[in-house]
Amino acid sequence: MITAGAIVAGVRAGVLSAGAVVGDALEAARRLDPVLHFLEELDADGALRLAREVDPAGALAGVPFLVKARTPPGSPILERLMAAGAIPIGTATRARPGPGSQTYGWNGREYTRNPWDVTRSPGGSTAGGAAAVAAGVVPLATGGDSGGSLRIPASFCGLVGFKGTYGRVPRAVGRTLGGLTTAGVIGANLDDVMLATSIVSGPHRLDPTALPPWPVPILADGPFxxxxxxxxSNRYAVDPGVDQLIRDRLPVVEVIDVPLELLPTDDAWPVLSALDAGRGVEAADVQRARAVRDHNNTALADLFNVVDALVTPTTLTVAHGYDQYNENIIVGDPCWAFNVTGHPAVSVPVGLLDGLPVGAQVVTRHGDDATALAVAKQLMVELKRP
Structure with a gap:
């Protein structure tokens, strides 16, 4: 699949037609979904109709994408992508509702599979979107990240998953009490992800307190x-192979040994999630969650007075089995702390371990999304599936 940027350039120049690009995406979806199970629903008629009507001047003219299942039809991210000329071809799988690990996808009959190895999960909860992007069906897919739901599948599938600063992308439900979830996109190309995020950023009538519009940044070269x-967490160890792959990429930046002591988010995250969902919580639990958030925000502020960015593994291991999410519930442990604090975090591929992608996570101070992306660009490695 060519990049979104290349599609837009081709449509504007008249060397590509939106109809042909969308037709190719639909054909690839029909061919690969019986193996990977990434679709909840395909909307071929609607996609082809939109392709015939596309304005070549749109910033995403003719770019096909998948929408995460259960996204409200009038959500700001969907509305703005389509206004820019991007064309939804259908909805992609996510995990079943309910508690527990969300690092898998389910279409009602089958588990979603990882294109790198169909015995493995693509992660989640943006499972189908990640599988489809990794398989080359579409260059972009939408998602939301409340505990790693963009970053974990990016790590498992060798993609870019970007969770901007909390409020970077407006949401249909507006600002929530717990403040965990940031809407966003997942893609194979860092420039595509930045462009799409810029397009969907800024306050919206459904979320007027969202952050101001975010122009596509010109990424600094460092040094960082x-x-x-x-x-x-001292309780959960990273796979030594994952750790070593990331360390092998670190010479492109200057690594500073700085202590960081964060309070565990195990108790805070469920309380904030309950607030987001409108469930009742005890006042004392809210106070403890607030204390965790405040402590960790202060500790990270002190860290970012010394360094430009924090780098961690995105996931502690490579992709687990497609149905082994409960056995591997802590695999995304490096992610959810930054939903509690709201910091920008991006996952990019840094190599392969036993033929499966490894992702590195880059975190920066609130509002400094551009530096996270700039460091990530230096660390990332372009992966080629066999």
Missing amino acids: RVAYLPTL
Whole structure:
């Protein structure tokens, strides 16, 4: 699949037609979904109709994409992508509702599979979108990240998953009490992800308190000073192979040994999630969650006074089995701390371990999304599936 940027350039120049691009995506979806099970629903008629009506001047003219299942039809991210000329071809799988690990996908009959190895999960909860992007069906897919739901599948599938600063992308439900979830996109190309995020950013009538519009940044070349932590918790160890692959990429930046002591988010995250869902919580639990958030925000502010970015593994291991999410519930442990604090975090591929992608996560201070992306660009490695 060519990049979104190349599609837009081709449509504008008249060397590509939106109809042909969308037709190719639909054909690839029909061919690969019986193997990978990434679709909840395909909307071929609607996609082809939109392709015939596309304005070649749109910033995403003719770019096909998948929408995460259960996304409200009038959500700001969907509305703005389509206004820019991007064309939804259908909805992609996510995990079943309910508690527990969300690092898998389910279409109602089958588990979603990882294109790198169909015995493995593509992660989640943006499972189908990640599988489809990794398989080359579409260059972009939408998602939301409340505990790693963009970053974990990016790590498992060798993609870019970007969770901007909390509020970077407006949401249909507006600002929530717990403040965990940031909408966003997942893609194979960093420039595509930045462009799409810029397009969908800025306040919306459904979320007027969202952050101001975010122009596509010109990424700095560095040099960058970073802290590297192989794990944020003394309880959960990273796979040594994952750790070593990331360390092998670190010479492109300057690594500074800086201590960081974060309070565990195990108790805070469920309380904030309950608030987001409108469930009742005890006042004392809210106070404890707030204390965790405040402590960790202060600790990270102190860290970012010394370094430009924090680098961690995105996931502690490579992709687990497609149905082994409960056995591997802590695999995304490096991710959810930054939903509690709201910091920008991006996952990019840095290599392969036993033929499966490894992702590195880059975190920066609130609002400094551009530096996270700039460091990530230096660390990332372009992967080619066999």
